[in-house]
Amino acid sequence: MRRYTVLVALAVVFVAPLLWALGTSLKSQTEATRVPPTVWPAEPTARAYGTLFEGTTQTPVLRWFANSLIAATGQMLLVLVVSSLAAYALARLEFRGKRMMFGVIVGTLLVPGFVFLIPAFLIVDALGWLDSLTALIVPGAAGAFGVFFLRQFFLGLPRELDEAALMEGANHWHIFLRITLPLSKPALATLAVLSFLSNWNDFIWPIFVIFSPDYFTLPPGLSILQGAYTIDYPVIMAGAVLASVPVLILFALTQRYVIEGISRSGLKG
Amino acid sequence: MATLTAKASTARAATPVAWSGWATPYLFMAPYLVLFCVFVLAPAIYGVWVSLHDWDFLLEGRPFVGLDNYTALFDPASAVYADFWMSMRATGLFTLLSVPFLVVLPLGIALLLNRSFRGRTFFRGLFFAPYVLGVAVVCLMWRLLLDPNLGLVDWLLGTDIAWTTSLPWGWVALVGVTVWWTLGFNGVIYLAGMQDIPRDLYDAAKVDGAGRWAEFRHVTLPGLRPVMLFVITTTILASANMFGQSYLLTQGAPGGETRTAIVYILDQGLGQYKMGSASAMSYVLTLALIVVSVINFRLFRGRS
Numbered sequence: 001m002r003r004y005t006v007l008v009a010l011a012v013v014f015v016a017p018l019l020w021a022l023g024t025s026l027k028s029q030t031e032a033t034r035v036p037p038t039v040w041p042a043e044p045t046a047r048a049y050g051t052l053f054e055g056t057t058q059t060p061v062l063r064w065f066a067n068s069l070i071a072a073t074g075q076m077l078l079v080l081v082v083s084s085l086a087a088y089a090l091a092r093l094e095f096r097g098k099r100m101m102f103g104v105i106v107g108t109l110l111v112p113g114f115v116f117l118i119p120a121f122l123i124v125d126a127l128g129w130l131d132s133l134t135a136l137i138v139p140g141a142a143g144a145f146g147v148f149f150l151r152q153f154f155l156g157l158p159r160e161l162d163e164a165a166l167m168e169g170a171n172h173w174h175i176f177l178r179i180t181l182p183l184s185k186p187a188l189a190t191l192a193v194l195s196f197l198s199n200w201n202d203f204i205w206p207i208f209v210i211f212s213p214d215y216f217t218l219p220p221g222l223s224i225l226q227g228a229y230t231i232d233y234p235v236i237m238a239g240a241v242l243a244s245v246p247v248l249i250l251f252a253l254t255q256r257y258v259i260e261g262i263s264r265s266g267l268k269g
Numbered sequence: 270m271a272t273l274t275a276k277a278s279t280a281r282a283a284t285p286v287a288w289s290g291w292a293t294p295y296l297f298m299a300p301y302l303v304l305f306c307v308f309v310l311a312p313a314i315y316g317v318w319v320s321l322h323d324w325d326f327l328l329e330g331r332p333f334v335g336l337d338n339y340t341a342l343f344d345p346a347s348a349v350y351a352d353f354w355m356s357m358r359a360t361g362l363f364t365l366l367s368v369p370f371l372v373v374l375p376l377g378i379a380l381l382l383n384r385s386f387r388g389r390t391f392f393r394g395l396f397f398a399p400y401v402l403g404v405a406v407v408c409l410m411w412r413l414l415l416d417p418n419l420g421l422v423d424w425l426l427g428t429d430i431a432w433t434t435s436l437p438w439g440w441v442a443l444v445g446v447t448v449w450w451t452l453g454f455n456g457v458i459y460l461a462g463m464q465d466i467p468r469d470l471y472d473a474a475k476v477d478g479a480g481r482w483a484e485f486r487h488v489t490l491p492g493l494r495p496v497m498l499f500v501i502t503t504t505i506l507a508s509a510n511m512f513g514q515s516y517l518l519t520q521g522a523p524g525g526e527t528r529t530a531i532v533y534i535l536d537q538g539l540g541q542y543k544m545g546s547a548s549a550m551s552y553v554l555t556l557a558l559i560v561v562s563v564i565n566f567r568l569f570r571g572r573s
Contacts, residue, residue, distance in 0.1 A: 003381060003384075003386065006381060007381060007382075007392050010378065010396070011392065011395050011396075013449070014395055014396055014398065014399060014449070014453075015395060015398070017399075017410055017411070017414060017449075018398070018399070018410075020410075020414065020421060021410045021413075024413070032419070033419060035418065035419065035424075036424050037419055037420070037421050037424055039421065081300065082300040082301040082304060083301060085297045085298070085300055085301065086297060086298050086300070086301035086302070088297055089293075089294045089295075089297035089298045090298075093293065093294040093297065094294070095291070095294035095295065098294070101298065101302070104310070105305060108309050108313075111313070111555065112506060112509065112510050112554075112555055112558060113510065114510060114512070114531050114534070114535070114551060114554075115313065115316060115551050115552065115555050116308075116309060116312040116313055116316065117535065117538075117539075117551075118316065118319065118534075118535075118538040118539065118544050118547055118548050118551065119311070119312035119313070119315040119316040119319055119548065120308060120312040121538075121539060122312075122315065122319070122326075122544070123307065123308065123311060123312055123315065138304070138308070139304075139307075139308040141304055142301075142304035142305050142307070142308035142309050143309075144305075144309070147301060171293075172293055172297070176297075197401060200403070201402070201403025201404065201405070201406075202403070203403060203404050203405045203513050203517075204512055204513065204535075208535070208539045218405075219403050219404070219405035219406070220405070222405045222406065222409055223405060223517065226409060233413055233419070236409060236413075237409075237410070237413070239409075240406045240409050240410055243402075243403065243405070243406050244402050244406050247401050247402065247403075248398065248401060248402075251394075251397075251398065251401040252394070255390070255393075255394045255397075256390065259393060259394070259397060259457050262454070262457055262458070263457050263458055263460065263461030264461065
């Protein structure tokens with residue numbers, strides 16, 4: 001019983017701020033600035049959402065939402081394709097330079113990411129990708145985590161199936177498509193969710209490579225909103241809710257996979 | 270089974286298989302390798318080159334200056350010296366203040382969640398939920414919660430504290446919000462580690478008459494040693510990488526005291542366009558982090 005008391009008390013600390021943000025987004029402007037503050041709106045109103053979706057040319061919120069969706073989905077698909085192909089080679093095939101390639105790829109997992117930020121910016125500029133959705137989708141897909149994660153999973157799959165398929169004349173492309181991928185659905189789903197979450201929430205990269213409001217995603221957009229509606233807290237909180245709801249739903253649906261995936265991949269290194 | 274596998278592998282060697290010659294592995298690797306080389310490997314090397322030049326993004330000429338960008342960081346008379354080291358100090362302080370909480374508190378929560386009971390998965394998800402939100406959302410929310418006039422926190426505590434603009438409260442806010450946001454992540458790693466500790470070690474401890482505390486000290490803690498090393502190392506890295514909270518929550522206030530190294534470096538490089546100098550700074554910070562990681566590994570090995 002004592003366990004539940006402690007857990008519930010802690011849970012309140014973790015959830016109350018989220019509920020409060022939701023509540024504030026449903027408040028009127030006057031209620032949001034009332035002292036003492038109310039926790040939950042006395043007269044709930046959807047006005048803030050109306051203002052938010054209306055947007056302005058400087059704050060096209062629905063456009064940001066669409067950009068976030070396109071960038072996160074695009075990068076997720078790219079990560080799944082390139083990582084699974086590379087992971088298959090690293091887990092199942094023998095070739096010259098394999099150990100070195102794997103070592104270099106995994107080594108970058110240990111280097112703090114910011115080291116690459118300025119030169120990566122210069123390279124993206126040289127490619128002419130600054131201020132485009134391409135800059136939000138492609139460079140981030142080069143991360144080593146996906147390859148490492150899928151390789152570990154592929155190594156655990158039974159080899160007998162591959163061998164049998166090879167004897168029947170299948171080539172590696174068939175084995176990859178018809179055996180490895182179908183058997184790896186849980187790992188692919190975990191990687192998909194993790195990749196989507198990290199791109200959806202990324203703040204640092206988009207604020208540097210995107211200049212025009214039309215190409216912003218929600219996280220940098222929120223910081224513009226804060227400037228544009230400084231005192232209209234309900235609108236700002238409505239933006240925060242808009243950015244959170246999709247990932248919270250995604251997380252709630254896939255919680256078991258994601259938590260399991262994170263703990264396993266983190267430790268088996 | 271063993272003979273079957275052996276037969277199968279000789280068969281593979283003997284059967285010429287279409288479209289799986291020497292090039293096959295490289296074809297599988299190619300799409301990723303292209304991305305990796307262009308966006309990870311090339312920047313890593315290119316950054317060193319940039320750091321050896323007076324690299325202004327907006328100007329044509331980028332004269333080679335050798336190690337000048339590096340020596341300037343250690344020369345008290347240079348323009349960047351004071352600000353750079355103040356930001357390094359802020360990063361160090363934040364790391365020092367946040368890591369103990371992020372190592373110890375999640376361990377406590379993982380212990381609470383480790384035994385099986387009704388609602389375990391639900392609570393596990395609850396503590397992890399804030400981590401799913403991005404830094405932009407988290408900071409926006411807490412900026413308002415910590416607002417001295419309208420915020421719920423001051424009102425609940427009956428205080429009148431400027432959480433985000435004064436010291437030491439700026440640090441309390443940064444550490445508190447970061448712990449609230451990321452604690453679930455470490456908790457999950459601990460939980461996974463606890464599941465890997467063999468059950469019979471606990472049974473043996475019980476037979477020896479060990480209480481809860483003795484069990485924790487002599488079974489759980491030693492069993493978690495590799496996990497602890499992982500948690501401490503990744504948490505130090507994450508804390509030293511802190512950017513969003515300083516940029517969005519305190520905005521470096523007051524007077525740049527809470528501006529972390531990454532915020533300063535990125536402002537120099539991508540805000541002021543002094544990319545050579547900024548690149549040199551990021552390598553100095555990286556070197557410092559490598560030193561810390563090595564010490565961390567040594568300490569852990571030494572104690573076992």
